[in-house]
Amino acid sequence: MTATKTDAPVTTASDEPADATAPVGSARSERLSALVQQHGALAVLVLVSIVASFSFDSFATGDNVSNMATGSAFLAIVALGMTFVIVTGGIDLSVGSLFALGGVLAAWGSRHGTLVALLLPLVVCGLIGVVNGLLVARSRLAPFIVTLAAMLGARGLMLAITDEGANTYLIGKGSFLAELGQGTTLGLGNPVWITLALFVAGAVVLRRTRFGQHVYAVGGNEDAAALMGVPVARTKITVYTLSGALAGLAGALNAAWLASGVTILGNGMELDAISAVVIGGTLLTGGLGYVSGSLVGVLLLKVIQNIINQIGSLDSSYQLVVSGAFLALVVIAQTWLGRRRQLV
Structure with missing residues (x-):
């Protein structure tokens, strides 16, 4: 009986290292890409802040840092709601008008007490967010069109309340609402602490709750999420409601800070919020x-604005140029990193 020789794979010395290191290299490259996407804006913020601290004597002073923090708080609250919307693959262009509407409603409601002044913008702006969510989720209309219509409608409602801007409602000095917007705690304005608390809560909700996982699932693949039993429509309605309510709250806090409901605020704020969210590493898709990352994006935009003000010889319009350049670079980097991770 003749013994047969079975075929067996032959491993050479040159083949073995390539097979062993390929997965390790791929995993390392993917981790590096994810790290750059998540923390790249933070690295730029730290670098720019260090350079500015050595270049301008007044940049790192306590007063300047406190003013930047307070000025960033209102946009940051709007950007927080925008983060949830964009993670689902949507967009909300109404937040700038809702911010202005929330401020006017808070100033008007302050005549009836602080509770009314805070609840009124939350309820009204939140309801507009509900309408946005219903039209996007149930009627399957494009978020761009729906929220653009809401932007115009909210701005019109605000002008109707103020008689086309002729009436400016004031918030009484010494009231709790004024203290909430103008007071300080441990050297920082109260709006800053409120913003930090909201961001901690938002991070926990997005990363540690079932609703947060639903938000990621809807944005990742809506059809697959529906097949897995994710309540797609309810998730979309909730994020648009949250975005509207947070925009109204930001407007109310801003009115408390300024002691009046200013009608000309909020123009272009939706673009600033989207820019901050995308710069912070959130994919538009x-x-x-x-x-x-959204908080870092807001701070980076505010630092750039402050640096331009520190230079003095540059017009404030350069802030828009620099912000647009940052946004373009971030989108290009995100696209490149996304393609690289797919190849890996």
């Missing part, structure tokens, strides 16, 4: 985003 949805499915990936970070609450902390």
